[in-house]
Amino acid sequence: MQEGGGGGDGMHQLLSILADGEEQARRLLGELPAAADDHLPLPAKECCRAVAQQLRCTFGKAILAAKAIEAAAGGGGASGTDSPRSAEESSGAGGVATRVAQDSQGIPKRSRKGLPRWTEKFRIPDESLEYTPDDGLSWRKYGQKDILGARFPRGYYRCTYRNTQGCQATKQVQRSDADLAVFDVTYQGEHTCHQQKPRPADAPAAGAAARDGGHHNPLAATAPIMQEPDVQLLAGLRVETGGMAPSSSFHGHDVSGFSFPCASSAGFLPVELGGQGQLPAGGSCFSPASFASPAVATTLASSDYFAVTLAGTRGAPGTSELGEVVSAATSSSAAALAVSDYPVYGYHPYQLHQDDDDDLDTLFGRPSSSHGQHGDA
DNA sequence: AGCATTTGACCACG
DNA sequence: CGTGGTCAAATGCT
Numbered sequence: 468m469q470e471g472g473g474g475g476d477g478m479h480q481l482l483s484i485l486a487d488g489e490e491q492a493r494r495l496l497g498e499l500p501a502a503a504d505d506h507l508p509l510p511a512k513e514c515c516r517a518v519a520q521q522l523r524c525t526f527g528k529a530i531l532a533a534k535a536i537e538a539a540a541g542g543g544g545a546s547g548t549d550s551p552r553s554a555e556e557s558s559g560a561g562g563v564a565t566r567v568a569q570d571s572q573g574i575p576k577r578s579r580k581g582l583p584r585w586t587e588k589f590r591i592p593d594e595s596l597e598y599t600p601d602d603g604l605s606w607r608k609y610g611q612k613d614i615l616g617a618r619f620p621r622g623y624y625r626c627t628y629r630n631t632q633g634c635q636a637t638k639q640v641q642r643s644d645a646d647l648a649v650f651d652v653t654y655q656g657e658h659t660c661h662q663q664k665p666r667p668a669d670a671p672a673a674g675a676a677a678r679d680g681g682h683h684n685p686l687a688a689t690a691p692i693m694q695e696p697d698v699q700l701l702a703g704l705r706v707e708t709g710g711m712a713p714s715s716s717f718h719g720h721d722v723s724g725f726s727f728p729c730a731s732s733a734g735f736l737p738v739e740l741g742g743q744g745q746l747p748a749g750g751s752c753f754s755p756a757s758f759a760s761p762a763v764a765t766t767l768a769s770s771d772y773f774a775v776t777l778a779g780t781r782g783a784p785g786t787s788e789l790g791e792v793v794s795a796a797t798s799s800s801a802a803a804l805a806v807s808d809y810p811v812y813g814y815h816p817y818q819l820h821q822d823d824d825d826d827l828d829t830l831f832g833r834p835s836s837s838h839g840q841h842g843d844a
Numbered sequence: 845a846g847c848a849t850t851t852g853a854c855c856a857c858g
Numbered sequence: 859c860g861t862g863g864t865c866a867a868a869t870g871c872t
Contacts, residue, residue: 608849610864623863627848639863 582635582656588643589650604658606638618644626660634660 587602605627614621619642626634636656643649 607847609866611850612862612864615861621862625864637863 584653584655586651586653589652590646591648591650602638602652602654604636614641617641626658628660632660634658636660 606624607627607629608622608624610623611620612623621639621641624638624640626632626636628634629636636654636658638655639651639653641651641653643651
């Protein structure tokens with residue numbers, strides 16, 4: 468039942484080579500500043516760095532791809548068509564039994580359905596529990612759980628139309644313990660239903676929704692949002708993990724001057740990005756968020772947006788499990804804005820999901836970083 | 845009556 | 859064994 472040694476020596480060799488390349492790219496990245504210090508103007512330096520990052524990213528992708536192939540070769544079922552998530556949604560009432568069966572098929576974790584996953588942060592005007600972050604879509608709460616290290620429980624939501632339309636989108640809402648006005652919303656799976664995003668105009672205000680939309684709970688599911696004066700999407704932080712969109716192009720030039728270390732600018736480190744204060748494990752690339760999910764796409768269109776994509780869902784046959792992709796708004800101004808905006812809110816500019824990135828951490832010889840913000844209690 | 849939320853329990857993973 | 863994610867019965871509200 469394990470992936471075992473399917474890949475074998477050949478794959479190991481390939482991985483070794485790729486890791487080597489990645490390491491070289493990293494070295495290049497590290498030496499760039501010094502080397503270019505005197506000879507190159509700043510723009511050129513930044514450009515070189517961007518290229519180096521791209522190079523590193525490419526290696527990272529290749530490594531993950533290789534790993535995926537290796538896993539698939541050993542795991543067996545990874546023949547594509549039978550998606551790992553099929554069991555989940557079709558279950559409906561089948562619940563437990565189905566889950567067991569699905570596990571027997573080799574799906575690593577329930578959380579890893581091979582669905583795209585990303586995080587957005589919402590900020591509410593005050594810390595009132597009445598307010599709720601929302602994306603304008605209809606969600607139904609199906610659970611709540613106290614999370615270790617978090618002061619507030621995490622709410623679990625799934626699409627209201629899951630049963631009727633088979634929409635498998637889910638989200639997790641958690642109030643940040645660092646800033647009570649900030650909510651971390653982790654989406655998983657894109658909406659396949661046909662619900663429309665209500666515009667602020669036709670939707671009641673967040674506060675109103677709380678009382679009018681039936682019962683309201685601290686982490687209510689429905690409310691207007693974003694452009695709402697009440698609740699706003701926090702500069703659109705989005706961290707994506709899991710299934711990536713169709714081999715997105717990895718362009719870095721648009722935001723060449725903007726790199727992950729952006730976090731460093733503010734003097735606070737979001738998460739241990741590999742501890743180097745550099746790129747997250749494996750390097751990263753920026754690309755236009757061309758594959759943003761519908762919901763996010765809207766977000767992107769409506770607000771300055773900085774997106775971080777981190778893919779790496781191994782064992783996700785249906786989706787490409789390449790290296791991580793860091794995408795940002797196509798406009799560099801958005802990036803700049805994002806950087807300058809976050810400190811205003813006094814909280815981490817972005818957060819990386821590590822759960823699916825163990826491979827990366829392992830790959831690049833870094834200890835898998837703790838899961839970010841909740842750890843520092 | 846219908847729908848959404850709450851809450852306890854179950855299950856899988858590390 | 860601890861933690862996180864999901865299910866499903868119970869409950870509440872419109």
